[in-house]
Amino acid sequence: MNAREVRKTFLSFFEEHGHTRVPSSSVLPHGDKTLLFTNAGMNQFKDYFTGREKPRFPRATTAQKCIRAGGKHNDLDNVGYTTRHLTFFEMLGNFSFGDYFKEDAIAFAWELVTKRFGISPSRLWITVFRDDGEAREIWRKVAGVGAERIVGLGEKDNFWSMGDTGPCGPCSEILVDRGDAYGPADMDNGERFFEIWNLVFMQFDQKADGSRSPLPRPSIDTGMGLERMAMVLQGVDSVFETDLFRKLIHRVEQITGTRYDSGAAGVPHRVISDHIRSLTFAFADGAEPSNEGRGYVLRRILRRA
Numbered sequence: 049m050n051a052r053e054v055r056k057t058f059l060s061f062f063e064e065h066g067h068t069r070v071p072s073s074s075v076l077p078h079g080d081k082t083l084l085f086t087n088a089g090m091n092q093f094k095d096y097f098t099g100r101e102k103p104r105f106p107r108a109t110t111a112q113k114c115i116r117a118g119g120k121h122n123d124l125d126n127v128g129y130t131t132r133h134l135t136f137f138e139m140l141g142n143f144s145f146g147d148y149f150k151e152d153a154i155a156f157a158w159e160l161v162t163k164r165f166g167i168s169p170s171r172l173w174i175t176v177f178r179d180d181g182e183a184r185e186i187w188r189k190v191a192g193v194g195a196e197r198i199v200g201l202g203e204k205d206n207f208w209s210m211g212d213t214g215p216c217g218p219c220s221e222i223l224v225d226r227g228d229a230y231g232p233a234d235m236d237n238g239e240r241f242f243e244i245w246n247l248v249f250m251q252f253d254q255k256a257d258g259s260r261s262p263l264p265r266p267s268i269d270t271g272m273g274l275e276r277m278a279m280v281l282q283g284v285d286s287v288f289e290t291d292l293f294r295k296l297i298h299r300v301e302q303i304t305g306t307r308y309d310s311g312a313a314g315v316p317h318r319v320i321s322d323h324i325r326s327l328t329f330a331f332a333d334g335a336e337p338s339n340e341g342r343g344y345v346l347r348r349i350l351r352r353a
């Protein structure tokens with residue numbers, strides 16, 4: 049399945065289930081000083097979650113342009129060295145603004161991944177926040193996932209926050225086990241237990257003083273990495289080998305006269321291909337390299353490329 053079909057399948061599935069398809073917002077967040085770049089699909093809906101604004105629809109679905117190269121979510125230094133990290137990526141998401149909660153979110157995710165995308169449940173693992181017995185139970189009952197494949201983890205892995213302040217909550221991730229070739233069966237091994245989707249059960253608003261107040265209504269925010277899902281469905285070993293990157297990598301080969309290598313010698317091809325996407329989308333949305341803030345991050349990305 050090519051990436052275009054992955055995106056379409058995701059958005060159409062949620063439209064069929066009553067979600068309004070909303071366009072991606074800019075990678076430069078407007079009117080939100082807590083972010084350098086849009087880092088998740090939920091950013092444009094932040095005020096819907098906190099109750100500062102009345103939602104125009106109870107459910108939404110998006111394919112959001114994201115850049116994770118600064119602030120709380122920063123993957124810059126990993127890019128090129130792993131098969132899965134990118135500074136620019138598209139996040140496919142479904143959102144409930146006080147409408148459905150855990151049970152429907154889990155049922156939707158399981159149906160889409162195992163039926164529409166056809167990934168065998170035998171390859172899938174689930175993580176939940178260690179105190180979230182409810183999510184664990186729903187995975188067992190609604191999706192039929194065996195207890196031995198549901199792993200409870202702490203705040204670092206399974207409690208998602210947008211930044212130092214803002215909406216947050218316990219989360220549950222769907223991982224694909226890529227097998228022994230990717231190293232030991234250890235949950236910290238992200239190359240083997242490859243995260244494809246994060247379901248956040250939004251329940252709190254994180255305050256600057258460290259306290260958390262409950263959101264007006266429990267909500268749902270999910271994010272699936274388009275490039276990662278394309279990788280799994282195309283049966284390739286790295287996001288850089290998907291149809292989203294093949295032409296870019298090839299062009300880097302042509303310009304540099306150096307063949308791509310999926311190992312260490314391919315780091316420069318991967319870095320350049322990722323960074324050119326971040327820069328292109330950031331410039332297209334109106335940013336410019338400069339000496340401070342967001343512009344400085346872009347300058348760093350450019351220099352690294």
Ligand code: SER
Nearest residue numbers: 088246248269270271
């Ligand atoms: N906001 C969550 C994340 O970025 C789910 O989309 O992982």
